[in-house]
Amino acid sequence: GVGVSAYSIIEQGQIDQLLKASTADRRVIFEEAAGISKYKAHKKEALRKLDRTEQNLLRLADIVTEVQKQLRSLKLQAGKARNYIEYSQRLKELRVNYSLSEYHKIIRTRNDRQTSLSEWQDRFSTAAANVSRCDAAVGQLTSNVMETESQINRWDSTLISARSRIEQQLERIGFLKSRIDELIERKKAAAGQIQKLTAQTHQLSSEMGQCQNDMEDNRQRLEDKTYELEQSQAAISEINARCADLQVELEDEKSGIIDIVRRTAQLHNEIQSLSNYRNNLSGQKVRLxxxxxxxxxxxxxxxxxxxxxxxxxxxxxxxxxxxxxxxxxxxxxxxxxxxxxxxxxxxxxxxxxxxxxxxxxxxxxxxxxxxxxxLSQSLKDILAGQNAGREYIEGIVADAVLAQTDYAQAVEAALEGCADALLINSTGAFLQDAALQETLDSRIRVLCMDKLTPFYDNTDLSGYSGILGRLVQYVRFDSRFAPLVWSLLGKTLLVNSLDTAMELSGPLGATYRFVTPEGQVFAAGHSLTVGSVGKTAxxxxxxxxxxxxxxxxxxxxxxxxxxxxxxxxxxxxxxxxxxxxxxxxxxxxxxxxxxxxxxxxxxxxxxxxxxxxxxxxxxxDEIRMLEEEIQQSVQKAYHSQKKLDELEEINRQRNAHIESLQARFNEERRIQQNRNAELTEIRIQLGQIQEQQKSIRQRIAAIQSQLQHSRMAIESARTDALGCDDLVVQTERTILATESSVSELFAEKELAQKHSKELHQRAERLIDERKQNEIKLRQYRDEQSLVEESLHKLELELSQLQVKDEDLTQRVKEELQIDLASAYESFSDTDVDWEQVREEIADLRGKIERLGNVNVDAIEQQDELEKRYEFLATQVEDLNQSKTQLEQLIARINKESKEKFEVTFEQVRMNFQLLFRKLFGGGKADVILENPEDILESGIEIVARPPGKETRTISLLSGGEKTMTAIALLFAVFKSKPSPFCVLDEVDAALDEANNERFNLIVKEFQQQSQFIVITHSKRTMSIADVLYGITMQTQGVSKKISVQFEGNEEKEDTETAVA
The missing domain is CATH 1.10.287.1490 (Helix Hairpins)
Incomplete structure (x- = not known):
């Protein structure tokens, strides 16, 4: 566009700016002449867009990476969700069909039972009438019999009383005699039991001391290992801290090296700059x-x-x-x-x-x-009301025993039949609880813990191979259940195989049972139990x-x-x-x-x-005073070189330090791995010691329980022995008194026998008549009972069917949100393998449970994320296409700009050389690219040597020479790319008459191509004008413009006046 920066407008005093401008600023004139300024602006905008596109690509790449990670995770969740929905829908469909089938069975069965109930009610009415009639006759005969029997009973009571008293007295005499013998034997047994229990107590006390010593040794070893474990953990923590510190220090040292490299490069630059400066000074000195x-x-x-x-x-x-x-x-x-x-x-x-x-x-x-x-329903009911005032109930055997996981199957097999047995601590309280026994609808097994005898077995099993130990050693239980557990499992041995069990059954006897870890049991020397355990498994x-x-x-x-x-x-x-x-x-x-x-x-x-x-x-030239500056530059270069050497030395030291840190870090890593291995070994040993300590504690608890029972038995035996002597004396006195009363009772017995015989004959006749009527009554009642039982069964079945109906309807409504009665209206009974349906339902439930937590929203989230991923991928593709298009555009701009600039530059160069020689009457001038390899960015150097001078730079030219050189360059550009007009503001001010004449000749030469507007004070320049305009102020404050147009020898003058 037109402006003061255009080559067609030269401001006052700015003609030599073309020469004073930097090599890069001179390019503007040449680019404008070549017409590539707009290309350069387009290229700059394209580069800016390309940079933004690359930045957007980088950001999109990060976003796409994150979306891909999220998508991978969501795909797994969505897959689980789809499986969950598929399984749930299939499960609901199967359950609805199965429920409708069950509902159909209930409805059909209930209708059949209703019909049968009506028939049985009619039969019951007929049987009830027969029973009433026959029952009245039996009642009359019964009253007669009862009156006769009342008399018989009075005399029989007298007879029985006499006989009973005689027998009682005789039995009492025999009982008292046997009681005396029993007391004597009891005294002897108590003495023997005291001696046996005392020896057993001494042996148990010795075993208790040995176990306590083992416990103390084990506790000390546990404390040592625990302390050793803590020390190892502290050492590993310290090593981890040192490794982290070393790693941070290593990264910091590496960052420091980067800073040193940067500073080294800066010093290189400084030294290079000083060297350049010194070389320039040396060059100026050498010119002399x-x-x-x-x-x-x-x-x-x-x-x-x-x-x-x-x-x-x-x-x-x-x-x-x-x-x-x-x-x-x-x-x-x-x-x-x-x-x-x-x-x-x-x-x-x-x-x-x-x-x-x-x-x-x-x-x-x-x-x-x-x-x-x-468990059976009876046991469930008992255990559910365990806390309802029945303190004698302790639970079941399975609640009292906790087996180790690896040996749970063996314990299960050993306790088969006993695992669901009810435990009570008071036999009397249980037997007196009639309400509990009446509620039982099935048989249960009860173990009376208060009737257990102390367990004792001193057999040494360590000498037998294949025995893993007593099975009681592999279970845990509360101390109050110790007698029970020892009673059930004390003589059950855990062996490694059935072959071992059969081999050991001979030397150990039939009192021991053998069980393998797989649950196989061998007992009594001939009984073998294999396969799966029972219903309480x-x-x-x-x-x-x-x-x-x-x-x-x-x-x-x-x-x-x-x-x-x-x-x-x-x-x-x-x-x-x-x-x-x-x-x-x-x-x-x-x-x-x-x-x-x-x-x-x-x-x-x-x-x-x-x-x-x-x-x-x-x-x-005459410049000789540069030695001092050269010396200063040398000193600066020396100091910079010294700093550079110091930095390189620091760099070497840091590298050595990094190698040292790396070695220390590797060593600490090795120590850390060794310490971790040691820590693992210590933990293993600590676990073994803890298991040993647990076993010893269980052994001590068992011995303490046996020891307590033995001491209580000794006290009981001593009390029995002291009371036996007193009881013998009292018993002998009672025998003498009883023998005297026996003779009196025999006379009373004879009189009662006579009256009883007569009354019995009369009663027999009445009874025979009543029996005949009772036979008929029994037949009628049996018939009525059968009918009533059938009625009761039918009513019970109908009630159960009603409950099943309501329960099934409610359950389906709650779980499946379906009204079963409404759905049944469209149900049609088909032949379906419902057992297979039940298996499929169980399989689907298992699959749903194995899926765990399911995020059903993951399917929708996956779809949204995939759409976003596709959108981002499309954006990335669009950006890549834009990037390619921009790169192609930049390449095309560079190509066209280079071609146009090369052509224009060569034209301007040739024109400049020609016009320079024309203006100066000789000499040499040229324009040179600083970097011919990079035409589009290279600066432009101007070389000008007027005739008779050997100036190296244009700065050594005089003012007139600079102006003439600039004019030559300006008109060289004009010649290459003419402008419709040109404004020259006092460009000839520094020219002498000779040079002004040459300038006028050049202007005249270009008049055919451009229109010149020249502002000047030179008469020679005015003489070549076609129209001359002058501004004057003849009156104060009023300016006048005078114009003169030259056409051949005629002169026309116009005057205009304007208020300033």
Missing amino acids: SGKASQTENQLSGWLTEKAQYQARLEDIRSVLSELQNNLDSKRAEMDAIGDQRGRVVDEIATTKEQRSAVMSELNVLRDMEARRQG GLISRKSRILQLEGELENLNQTIHHFEAVLEDTEHKNEHLSNLCKELRTSIYEANTEKVDGESQLRMLESNIKRLMDEQPVIA
């Missing part, structure tokens, strides 16, 4: 020695400078390579951390699924335990499995917490590496900038060297 000497020295200096730049570029490339390697290694570490994070996330998801499966199984087992599944193993699952659940929770901590540590490491990569990219950018600058300087030097070798200029 003559043209040839100066050229040779200048060429040598530039060659040296070129070598230094090349060395500097090599250093920068080396630094760039090192920085790039560091950046690649950090990126590799970030990728590895990203992979590790992905694995940890997968591990967390897998562990959570395992935890969900364990929790599902645990909840099922707990529910079974709470519902007492496996699972009562003991279920509790063991619950404890095992609780332990597994705790371990899974700890594993999840551990993985979450690892994930958090990974995030911190990733953030730290990201910051380091950011710093490395900044350093690489700075180094690349220095590299580009260095390469630019090197290209400029190569151009200068080439130009100097072509021109071989000789400059002679």
Whole structure:
């Protein structure tokens, strides 16, 4: 566009700005002449868009990566959700069909029972009438019999009383005599029992002391191992802290090296700049020695400078390579951390699924335990009311025993038939509880704990191979259940196989039972039990499995917490590496900038060297006072070199320190691994010691229980022995008194026999008549009972069917939200294998439980995320296409701009050389690209040597020479690309008459191409004008414009007046 910056408008005093401008600013005139300014603006905008596009691509790449990670996780969840929905829908469909089938069976059965009930009610009415009639006759006969029997009873009572008293007295005499013998034997037995129990007590006390000694030794070993474990854990914590500190210090040292490399590059730049400055000063000094000497020295200096730049570029490339390697290694570490994070996330998801499966199984087992599944309804009712004032109930055997998981099957087999036995602590209280026994609808087994005898068995089993121990050693129980458990399992041995059991049954006798870990039982020397256990199977193993699952659940929770901590540590490491990569990219950018600058300087030097070798200029001037400045630059270079050496020394020291830190870090890692191995071994040993301590405690509890029972038995025996003597004396006196009363009772007996015989004959006649009527009555009543029983069964069945109907309808409504009666209206009975349907329902429920926690929203979230991923992928593709188009556009702009600029530059160059010689009447001038390899960015140097001068730079030209040179360049541009007009504001002010004449000739030459508006005070310039305008102020405050137009020899004058 038109403006003061255009080459067609030259302001006052600005003609020589073309020469004073920098080499880069001169390009503006040439670009405008070539018509590529608009291309340059388009290229700048395209580069800006390209940069934004690349930034958007980077951001989109990060977003796409994150979306891909989220999508992988959601795909797993959505898959589970789809399976869950599919299983749930299929399960609901099967349950609805199955429920309708059951409802159909109930309806059909109820209708059949209603019809049968009506028939049986008619039969019951007929039977009831017969029974009433016959019952009245029997009643009359019964009253007669009862009157006769009343008399008989009075005399029989007298007879029986006499006989009874006689027999009682005789029995009492015999009983008292046997009582005396029994008391004597009892006294002897008590003495023997006291002696036996005293020996047993001494033996148990000895075993108790040995166990307590073992317990104390084991406790000391446990404390030692615990202390050793704590020490190892503290040492590992300290090692971990040292490793973390070393790693941080190592990363900091590496960052410090990057800073040193940056400072080293800066010092290289400073030294290079000083060297350049010194070379320039040396070049000016050498010029005083003559043209040839100066050229040779200048060429040598530039060659040296070129070598230094090349060395500097090599250093920068080396630094760039090192920085790039560091950046690649950090990126590799970030990728590895990203992979590790992905694995940890997968591990967390897998562990959570395992935890969900364990929790599902645990909840099922707990529910079974709470519902007492496996027990009869009677036992459930008794245990449900255990706390309702029945303190004598202790529960069942399965509640008192807790087996180790590995041996639960063996304990289950050994207690088969006893696991669901009811435990009571008071036999009398149980027998007196008639209300409890009346509620029983099935038989139950009861173990009376107050009737148990102390268990004693001193058989040494250590000498027999194949015995793993007494089975009681592998169960846990409360001390109050010790006699019960020892009574049930004390003589049950755990062996490794059935062959071992059969071999040991001979030497150990039939009193022992043998059980294998698989649940096979061999007893009594000939009884073998194999296969699955009975209906109460699972009562003991279920509790063991619950404890095992609780332990597994705790371990899974700890594993999840551990993985979450690892994930958090990974995030911190990733953030730290990201910051380091950011710093490395900044350093690489700075180094690349220095590299580009260095390469630019090197290209400029190569151009200068080439130009100097072509021109071989000789400059002679009078500047000799540069030695001091040279010396100062040398000192500065020396100090900079010294600092550079110091930095390189620091760099070497830091590298050595990094190697030392790395070695220490590797050593600490090795120590850490060794310590971890030692810690694992200590934990194993600690677990073994704890198991031994647990076994000893159980043994001590058993011995204490046996010892207490033995002492109580000794006290009881001593009390019996003391009371026996008194009882013998009292018994002998009672025998004498009884014998005297027997003779009186025999006379009373004879009189009662006579009267009783007569009354019995009369009663027999009445009874025979009543029996005949009773036979008939019994027949009628049997018939009535059968009918009534059938009626009762039918009513009970109808009631049960009604309850089943209501329960099924309510359950289906609550669980499936379906009105069963409404759905039954459209039901049609078909032939379906309902057993297979039940199996499929159970299988679907198992599948749903194994799925664990399900996020049903994951399906919708996956669809949304996939749409977002597709949208982002489309954006990435669009951005890549835009990037390609922008790159192609930039390449096309560069190509067209380069072609146009080359053509225009060559035209301006030729025109400049021609016009310069025309304006100066000789001499030499040229325009040179500083970097011919980069035409679009290279600066433009102007060389001008008027005739008779050997000036090296245009700054040495006089004012008139500079103006003429600028005019030559300006009109060279005009000639290459004419402008419709040109404004020249006093461009001829610095010209003498000769040069002004040449200027006028050039203007006249271009009058055919452009219209010139010239502002001047030179008469010679005014003489070539077609129209002349002048401004004058003849009256104060009033300006006048005078115009003169020259047409041949005629002159026309116009005057205009305007108020200023």
